[in-house]
Amino acid sequence: NAGVTQTPKFRVLKTGQSMTLLCAQDMNHEYMYWYRQDPGMGLRLIHYSVGEGTTAKGEVPDGYNVSRLKKQNFLLGLESAAPSQTSVYFCASRRTEMNTEAFFGQGTRLTVV
Amino acid sequence: DAKTTQPTSMDCAEGRAANLPCNHSTISGNEYVYWYRQIHSQGPQYIIHGLKNNETNEMASLIITEDRKSSTLILPHATLRDTAVYYCIVRVNDYKLSFGAGTTVTVRA
Numbered sequence: 001n002a003g004v005t006q007t008p009k010f011r012v013l014k015t016g017q018s019m020t021l022l023c024a025q026d027m028n029h030e031y032m033y034w035y036r037q038d039p040g041m042g043l044r045l046i047h048y049s050v051g052e053g054t055t056a057k058g059e060v061p062d063g064y065n066v067s068r069l070k071k072q073n074f075l076l077g078l079e080s081a082a083p084s085q086t087s088v089y090f091c092a093s094r095r096t097e098m099n100t101e102a103f104f105g106q107g108t109r110l111t112v113v
Numbered sequence: 114d115a116k117t118t119q120p121t122s123m124d125c126a127e128g129r130a131a132n133l134p135c136n137h138s139t140i141s142g143n144e145y146v147y148w149y150r151q152i153h154s155q156g157p158q159y160i161i162h163g164l165k166n167n168e169t170n171e172m173a174s175l176i177i178t179e180d181r182k183s184s185t186l187i188l189p190h191a192t193l194r195d196t197a198v199y200y201c202i203v204r205v206n207d208y209k210l211s212f213g214a215g216t217t218v219t220v221r222a
Contacts, residue, residue: 004156033210042200043157043212059211090156092210099145099164102210104156 002026006091006105013081013112021076021108023091029103030096032074033058034066036087037107043090049074050096081112117201122217125195131188133216135201138182145204146177148186150197151215157200160186191220 007022023032030051035043035058045058049068063085065077074093078085088109094102118136125131137146147162161168161175163184168175174187188195200215 035212042198042214045209045211048209058209088154092156094210099162101147101159101162102149102157104158106156107154 004091004093004103004105006089006108008108009106010109011111013078013110015082015112017081018077018079019081019110020078021089021091021110023074023076023093023105025072025074025091025093025103027093027095027103028071029093030071031094031102032068033092033102034064034074034076035090035092036060036085037090038087046076046089081110083112086110086112117203117213119199119201119213119216121214122219125188125191125218125220127193127220127222128190131191131195131218131220133186133188133199133201133218134183135186136183137201137203140181140203142181146175146181146184147202147204148173148175149200149202149212150195151200152194152197157212160199191218193220193222196220 004025033048034046037043044060047066049055052071055066067075088107090107091105092102148160149157151157163175177184198215198217200212
């Protein structure tokens, strides 16, 4: 039972390069989330999705785009990476029912040089 | 969603109970209290949640005051592996999930 899987686990980018982070969940969850966590800080919500084909902005959406073409996958894209986007990125998913917990992936450590 | 206030950090002796407080004085009647923890460099892990009644599972106990304005997470027998950042979240919004700064708990031998 894989749960939430993030790909890749580590990546180094040069400023201006683009990349896509993949989040895959095998629990048939409707809701999915992308967070970033900077050193010594809490998680900040970038974008989220309440179902296949839908996405919405979170607290810090600038510089990122997302897509949810398949229910099980939530992609986070960086079109032109900047050093300020150096961070650890976490994906999460959960069911739609109100009192349910979220499941998190193990994170993607991204460094932009 | 209601705002939560947690201490920045706390220490606990190994084998003793760890009591983590959380204030949520603006909580509304249909908001749940959730606790997650994040062990260094890992993804957050769900611990427990509750609405009104006290809750217990294999990891912890959650005590919610009668007026629901505060709660306490209890780790009954803290171990070194419980060293982590603990997040208290109250939520009514059906989809958004927001984290604050949490409490850094250090369990000492």
